[in-house]
């Protein structure tokens with residue numbers, strides 16, 4: 001469904017978002033999901049998940065040469081995460097703004113990281129459509145997305 005929707009069935013926009021173990025442990029799941037809901041994006045996949053080392057390493061493979069990579073993988077493995085896919089026009093860029101800068105001390109107030117974090121940064125968001133598709137397949141497998149029409153759509157879109 002995802003690949004077909006991206007490549008064939010007209011314009012669609014998806015973003016893979018993940019509440020990291022610190023966000024789950026700190027009880028921020030509801031607050032973080034609310035930010036995306038209130039903005040008006042559409043939730044198309046959601047689960048609580050304890051990942052394996054293989055999945056964590058694959059997810060961050062672009063950073064595998066960084067000195068902080070082993071600690072990063074350990075952090076992602078340290079407890080359950082909440083995996084989500086959000087849909088909406090412009091969602092990849094817009095949701096990155098909602099999330100805020102990588103370093104939470106530099107993230108603007110009003111962003112998730114700016115409001116909720118000082119060290120560990122509580123949430124991940126894919127940085128491109130391609131990576132969103134790759135991460136969705138990695139964390140959810142194929143055919144995970146639910147196609148549905150929100151009743152509020154006419155009130156949200158021009």
Ligand code: GDP
Nearest residue numbers: 063068071072100101102103121123124125127
């Ligand atoms: P993001 O897309 O904003 O999450 O940032 P990146 O893709 O650059 O990095 C992925 C994750 O690696 C970040 O969210 C941090 O958890 C971690 N990370 C990135 N840069 C650093 C760093 O300089 N030091 C440490 N300790 N962790 C980092």
Ligand code: MG
Nearest residue numbers: 124125126127
């Ligand atoms: Mg990134």
